[in-house]
Ligand SMILES: NC(=O)C1=CN([C@@H]2O[C@H](COP(=O)(O)OP(=O)(O)OC[C@H]3O[C@@H](n4cnc5c(N)ncnc54)[C@H](OP(=O)(O)O)[C@@H]3O)[C@@H](O)[C@H]2O)C=CC1
C-alpha cells in the first residue's frame with residue numbers, strides 16, 4: 333500500500349517510520365527545517381524499542397501525494413481545513429483518509445471535504461515529539477483504536493488495522509470510533525488546557541488540591557457535553573476512569589503544554605473552543621471551559637503569535 337503522511341511531525345513520522353520499516357512505500361509531507369533535515373540526513377526516530385533510521389521519500393509539496401492509497405492525516409487541528417482543502421484536489425477519488433489527530437471535530441471537517449465514505453478515524457495513544465529537526469522521540473506505550481465513519485469501508489479498515497498490527501503497533505478495530513474518540517477527548521480536555529494554563533505536568537495537577545478540583549470540574553463539563561451529544565457515558569464511572577488513567581501519566585507534559593513551551597500554536601479552538609461552542613448549541617453550561625478558553629486564546633493570539641493575527 334502506498335501511504336502519504338500529511339504532515340510529517342511527531343505522530344506522523346513515528347507511525348510512518350514503523351510502516352516504512354514494515355516494507356510499505358511511505359511519502360512524508362513536511363515543511364521548514366524539519367523537512368530539509370529529513371531530506372538531507374534521513375528521518376531518525378528514537379523509539380522506546382530503539383533507534384530507527386528511515387530513508388523515505390520526503391517532500392514539501394502536497395501534489396506529490398497524488399498517487400497514495402491512504403493518507404495519515406497528522407497535522408495539528410489548527411491546520412486541518414487548510415491542508416485538507418489542498419489535498420482534496422490532489423489525491424485519487426479512492427484514497428482513504430485516516431485522521432490520527434486529537435479532538436472530535438476534525439472528523440466533521442474532513443468528512444465535509446473528502447466525503448464520509450473515505451474517512452477513518454483513530455484514537456491515537458502515543459507520546460511523541462519533534463526533538464530537533466529530522467529527529468522524533470517516542471516513549472511509553474503505543475496503542476491505536478481505529479474505525480470507519482461509514483460502514484461501507486469496513487473491509488478496507490480491517491486491512492489497514494492488520495497493516496498497523498503487522499508493523500508492530502498494538503491496534504484494535506472499533507465500530508463505534510466516535511465513542512472511542514470522545515473517551516480520549518475527555519482525557520485531553522481534562523488535562524491539556526489546564527496544563528497549558530498552569531505549566532503543570534499531569535502529576536502536579538493531581539497533587540495540587542485547587543488544580544485537581546478544576547480538572548474535576550472540567551472533566552464533568554465535557555462529560556455532560558459528550559452525553560448530550562449522544563455518547564453513552566456513565567458520568568461517575570467515566571470521571572473515576574479518567575483520574576485513574578491519569579495516575580499512569582504523572583510525568584507527562586501534555587501536547588498542548590509542549591506546544592506552549594515550544595512557542596507553537598496550541599489546539600485551543602479544537603479543545604476548549606469546540607466545547608464552548610457545542611455547549612452553547614446544546615444548552616450545556618461550560619463556565620470552566622469558557623474561563624480556560626479565554627485565557628489560552630489570549631495567550632495564543634495576543635501574546636505568543638500577535639503577528640499572525642495582524643496578517644489575517
Ligand atoms: N505528539 C503526541 O504525542 C500526540 C499528538 N496527538 C495529536 O496528533 C496531531 C498531530 O500532533 P503532533 O504530531 O504532535 O504535531 P506536530 O506539530 O509535531 O506535527 C505536525 C507537522 O505537520 C506540519 N505541517 C502543518 N501544516 C503543513 C503543511 N501545510 N504542509 C506540510 N507540513 C505541514 C507541521 O509543521 P509546522 O511545525 O511548521 O507547523 C508539523 O511538523 C495533533 O492533533 C495532536 O493533538 C495525539 C496523540 C499524541
Ligand SMILES: CC(C)(CO)C(=O)C(=O)O
Nearest residue numbers: 456457458459586587588
Ligand atoms: C496524553 C497523550 C500523549 C496521549 O496520547 C495526548 O494525547 C496529549 O498529550 O495530547
